[in-house]
Amino acid sequence: MTYDAIIIGGGHNGLCTAAYLAKAGRKVLVLERRHLVGGAAVSEEIYPGFTYTVCSYVVSLLRPWIIRDLNLAKHGLHVLPLEAAFTPLPDGRSLCRWPDPHKTREEIAQFSVKDADRYPEFGKAMGQLARFAKLIIDKPAPDPATWSPRELMDLLGLSRKFRDLGDDMASLQFKLATMSSADFLDEWFESDVLKAPMSVSGIIGTMLGVRSPGTAYVLLHHYMGEIDGASRAWGFAKGGNGAVSNALAGAAVEHGAEIRVNAGVERVLLKGGKAVGVVLSGSGDEIRAKTVISTCEPRLTFLGMVGEENLPDPFVAQMKRYKLRGSSGKVNFALDRFPEFSARPGDGPHVRGDVAICPSIDYLETAYDEAKYGDFSQRPFLNLVIPSLLDPGMAPPGKHVMSAFVQYAPYHIKEGPSHWPERREAFGDAVTDTIAEYVPGFKEMILHRQVLTPWDLEQEFGLTEGNIFHGELSADQLLFNRPTAGWARYRTPVKNLWLAGSGAHPGGGVMAAPGALAAMQMLKERAV
Amino acid sequence: MRVVVIGAGVNGLVAAIRLARAGRLVTVVERRDLFGGIAAGEEFHTDYHHIGLTHDSAEVRGEVIKQLGLQGGYGLQLRPPAPLFIAEPDGRGLVLEEQGSELAERSIEAAEGLARWELLQEAFRPAVRMVLREEAPDVRQEAALLPLLKKGWMVRGIGEDHLLELLRIGPLCVDDWMEEFVEDPLIRTAVLWPALVGAWMGPRSPYSATNLLMDAASHEYEIIGGPAALVKSLLLAAADAGVSLRSATEAKAIQVSDGRATGVILADGEVLKGQVLVASAPSTLLDLIPAWKLPSRLVRDLTNVRVRGTTAKLHLALSGELQVAARGETFERMLLGASHPMDLERAFDDVKHRRLPRRPWLDVRLLTGDSAPEGHSVASIMVHCAPYDLDGGWTDEARAEFTERVMAVLEESCPGVRELVVHSELLTPPDLEERYGLPGGHLFHGERMVDQFYVMRPSLHLSRHTTDLPGLFVGSMGTHSGGGVTGGPGMLAAERMIATPR
Numbered sequence A: 001m002t003y004d005a006i007i008i009g010g011g012h013n014g015l016c017t018a019a020y021l022a023k024a025g026r027k028v029l030v031l032e033r034r035h036l037v038g039g040a041a042v043s044e045e046i047y048p049g050f051t052y053t054v055c056s057y058v059v060s061l062l063r064p065w066i067i068r069d070l071n072l073a074k075h076g077l078h079v080l081p082l083e084a085a086f087t088p089l090p091d092g093r094s095l096c097r098w099p100d101p102h103k104t105r106e107e108i109a110q111f112s113v114k115d116a117d118r119y120p121e122f123g124k125a126m127g128q129l130a131r132f133a134k135l136i137i138d139k140p141a142p143d144p145a146t147w148s149p150r151e152l153m154d155l156l157g158l159s160r161k162f163r164d165l166g167d168d169m170a171s172l173q174f175k176l177a178t179m180s181s182a183d184f185l186d187e188w189f190e191s192d193v194l195k196a197p198m199s200v201s202g203i204i205g206t207m208l209g210v211r212s213p214g215t216a217y218v219l220l221h222h223y224m225g226e227i228d229g230a231s232r233a234w235g236f237a238k239g240g241n242g243a244v245s246n247a248l249a250g251a252a253v254e255h256g257a258e259i260r261v262n263a264g265v266e267r268v269l270l271k272g273g274k275a276v277g278v279v280l281s282g283s284g285d286e287i288r289a290k291t292v293i294s295t296c297e298p299r300l301t302f303l304g305m306v307g308e309e310n311l312p313d314p315f316v317a318q319m320k321r322y323k324l325r326g327s328s329g330k331v332n333f334a335l336d337r338f339p340e341f342s343a344r345p346g347d348g349p350h351v352r353g354d355v356a357i358c359p360s361i362d363y364l365e366t367a368y369d370e371a372k373y374g375d376f377s378q379r380p381f382l383n384l385v386i387p388s389l390l391d392p393g394m395a396p397p398g399k400h401v402m403s404a405f406v407q408y409a410p411y412h413i414k415e416g417p418s419h420w421p422e423r424r425e426a427f428g429d430a431v432t433d434t435i436a437e438y439v440p441g442f443k444e445m446i447l448h449r450q451v452l453t454p455w456d457l458e459q460e461f462g463l464t465e466g467n468i469f470h471g472e473l474s475a476d477q478l479l480f481n482r483p484t485a486g487w488a489r490y491r492t493p494v495k496n497l498w499l500a501g502s503g504a505h506p507g508g509g510v511m512a513a514p515g516a517l518a519a520m521q522m523l524k525e526r527a528v
Numbered sequence B: 001m002r003v004v005v006i007g008a009g010v011n012g013l014v015a016a017i018r019l020a021r022a023g024r025l026v027t028v029v030e031r032r033d034l035f036g037g038i039a040a041g042e043e044f045h046t047d048y049h050h051i052g053l054t055h056d057s058a059e060v061r062g063e064v065i066k067q068l069g070l071q072g073g074y075g076l077q078l079r080p081p082a083p084l085f086i087a088e089p090d091g092r093g094l095v096l097e098e099q100g101s102e103l104a105e106r107s108i109e110a111a112e113g114l115a116r117w118e119l120l121q122e123a124f125r126p127a128v129r130m131v132l133r134e135e136a137p138d139v140r141q142e143a144a145l146l147p148l149l150k151k152g153w154m155v156r157g158i159g160e161d162h163l164l165e166l167l168r169i170g171p172l173c174v175d176d177w178m179e180e181f182v183e184d185p186l187i188r189t190a191v192l193w194p195a196l197v198g199a200w201m202g203p204r205s206p207y208s209a210t211n212l213l214m215d216a217a218s219h220e221y222e223i224i225g226g227p228a229a230l231v232k233s234l235l236l237a238a239a240d241a242g243v244s245l246r247s248a249t250e251a252k253a254i255q256v257s258d259g260r261a262t263g264v265i266l267a268d269g270e271v272l273k274g275q276v277l278v279a280s281a282p283s284t285l286l287d288l289i290p291a292w293k294l295p296s297r298l299v300r301d302l303t304n305v306r307v308r309g310t311t312a313k314l315h316l317a318l319s320g321e322l323q324v325a326a327r328g329e330t331f332e333r334m335l336l337g338a339s340h341p342m343d344l345e346r347a348f349d350d351v352k353h354r355r356l357p358r359r360p361w362l363d364v365r366l367l368t369g370d371s372a373p374e375g376h377s378v379a380s381i382m383v384h385c386a387p388y389d390l391d392g393g394w395t396d397e398a399r400a401e402f403t404e405r406v407m408a409v410l411e412e413s414c415p416g417v418r419e420l421v422v423h424s425e426l427l428t429p430p431d432l433e434e435r436y437g438l439p440g441g442h443l444f445h446g447e448r449m450v451d452q453f454y455v456m457r458p459s460l461h462l463s464r465h466t467t468d469l470p471g472l473f474v475g476s477m478g479t480h481s482g483g484g485v486t487g488g489p490g491m492l493a494a495e496r497m498i499a500t501p502r
Ligand SMILES: Cc1cc2nc3c(=O)[nH]c(=O)nc-3n(C[C@H](O)[C@H](O)[C@H](O)COP(=O)(O)OP(=O)(O)OC[C@H]3O[C@@H](n4cnc5c(N)ncnc54)[C@H](O)[C@@H]3O)c2cc1C
Pocket: A008, A009, A010, A011, A012, A013, A014, A031, A032, A033, A034, A037, A038, A039, A040, A041, A054, A055, A056, A057, A058, A059, A060, A061, A263, A264, A265, A266, A295, A296, A328, A329, A330, A405, A457, A460, A461, A462, A463, A467, A468, A469, A470, A500, A501, A502, A503, A507, A508, A509, A510, A511
């Protein structure tokens, strides 16, 4: 018996591809190496009674049309809006940004009236640009080298839309695409306490600092975030981000897809240069299919599962220089009681969103400099969420889980990546100590701590070099260059092998867009 | 028809000559008591001269030299750039020259890698040259969609693969890009450092590869005698063309009536009537016209131009020549203090954090001949990276400490240099701002970075050298086609003025 398609990897993208293909009547099989699906969007009870959202922790760019197409609400997806963005300072002051613009204005005005005035103006401009950017992430990547008349018309249309933004917006867009987030924000705002938490969107998951050119464009993500059509809201999935994957898996199974866990793929089976199936690791079993779709990271897919000898040389060279360079870690805490921030006590709405530990631009840049020379940051940027406040089911009554996303933890430490296990606890301690500067008594409330270094992300989750997005989201690896020039439309140099994970356009993050767009492209081309 | 040019830098002079030859009555006013701006050669100590604040003349545009006929009657002479010596801590270092054999001796792979890199440059060169030679397209007009497309088409003439490659390379950091060709860090350093000059960047900064691309495509010949010789030649041509040149003459304001620029008001109240070309830093416009008379967009754009200076200049009068001990030779061009791209990165870290560089890196020119008395010499040293906004300010202690660190780097390669110093002159970024009118102490009136390049230099509305005020034009290196001693912006501004109906 053969399948129409085998999907390697049961992360949220693989599950999404499976759901779309199964819905279209194809017979599909998802193979996941771990004992559960979800990949980097997974919830696990690592410590009894406490559910960690192990890797990813917020939902922002999950495409609303996918939620509707696959009826994910029915399959248990429930996104709770984050209520605030809180930045405590070591000196006891703090800034909180709220969904209510008037409240936000008052907060910012404590630091700068000028900034408070400009903030809504900024939001308006960003909102406009975000609408333009959405045109790009909801479609296959444009191809600048194309000669096909239809695609040229598309390009022309896109450039018209760009021009229709008007001169000022067009130049703002260009600045946004190229400048550093710190420089970009400098043009608008003067207070560090506002600029720092805004600038960090540009560095998440990337081996760059807030002063590195090219980091500004990610500022848009905050204005593109939407939950089921409601613009500008970030959310938290009830039950953790595993709920996103579970809902997608539910949709896939409902349409007849088969999912196998504990089924790692060793290599792609080739015949006459075409993909005809996969070989499982361990058992060596072969499973055949008309097409094979990998949602693993591209370098792992090609150099690991296909093999250099089966690929054209220039493509091999491109894959070798594909930039991964993971730079993030994750620490999950089980806490005995509520972690109270001295800058603003209580478990009020200010902590029911994300908490950013980034007191200044210089702080962030220093953290980056340390990483550049092969160390984890002694005082890292932390993005904290306390999911149990929004979803009490995630911890026993009165107790809490806290998720700490950590930047920077470079995969390439100076000792060499394989030495990460020896440094794991020191890394965890740097995170704990940093939090303790804002949360008195923090160390005493820790019941359990799970430390994930980039090395762990690679070993456990198959994220090569620990890159959380399956490859840097830098301009040279986006759009028509994702994962590499000439292969941005989900096809690969190997016939019948397709890509549909975060290494494909539009890239990483829990947005399910690569998985859905790849499935649609394949169906359109009748490739499956 | 009268034209007043503010600023007698290379671009002001180029524009003045072009305009005078087109029949305009041109007056150039210069604040300093000598002409040439950053290209002016100066006697910084009795009998010791340098050849310009920036000593690199290899970016001057061939078409400008040709169009003004500088080589014929005006004495300008060109030659291929001198070889570059780059030092390394425990070794002989490397001499990089056009047909150098030393590279291959050091490493065949590196030589091959570099040859591959140069081949790629050749492929990109026509497209880059076109961008630098031509006026920036007018993106404001619907009709411009066509020329833009055509331009895109021509760029695409370089071939699909190269186009995609160009788009891939642009956003890279220059270190990653070079690493695709050469492993040896010394050689990488020797090739990539020019990308960082005038840029607020380290070699790990994305988009620095674009700077190197631009740089490699624009460098060709250098001028014998450096920027100072270019100024000399331009002054001869200007005199011939009937340009009136006034030094020690500061423009205090631009006269605006009925929404047009009608002349320049000098410090003593004298008014020079005519169209106005601002060939000083674009943001000086804000000092010359009250903000309320300007559209707010223009004010915002000019305020937002990034001009964070990172370069200081040290002039040393020496009672001998600088010998590289490891070689027993002297070199006209040297790169000292950096033998690994990460050395350059560390120096930039210090700029970011507003500290004195722990280890500055030096672009050194050794000047002999007319520059110094017989047997003596001058070292013209561009010192990177020096923050404009040094924490605590550029106090006397900071200056002394900074000079000391520069001397320490020099000593490593040229021991005994301290004994040769007859006189030294240090110009920190604030000094450069003060003396040369460079905002932020920035050498090029605007950091080199893609969003301040081409149609965006200095902003979408000023890159075609016109402004919102009729009769007012801009044409310094802060406008398209960019920074350095090139003459390109001046020429393009003059052409635009000639083409603009009154
Ligand atoms: C610590 C961390 C925090 C993050 N935070 C956020 C966030 O807050 N918001 C956000 O939007 N994004 C976040 N991200 C990014 C986001 O989680 C990922 O981009 C996304 O989940 C990737 O989905 P995917 O399906 O493309 O790939 P993955 O989730 O990586 O799925 C690939 C799957 O393939 C499996 N696999 C690997 N090798 C094999 C094999 N040989 N055979 C079979 N299966 C194999 C893996 O186990 C995995 O399940 C975060 C990522 C990390 C790591």
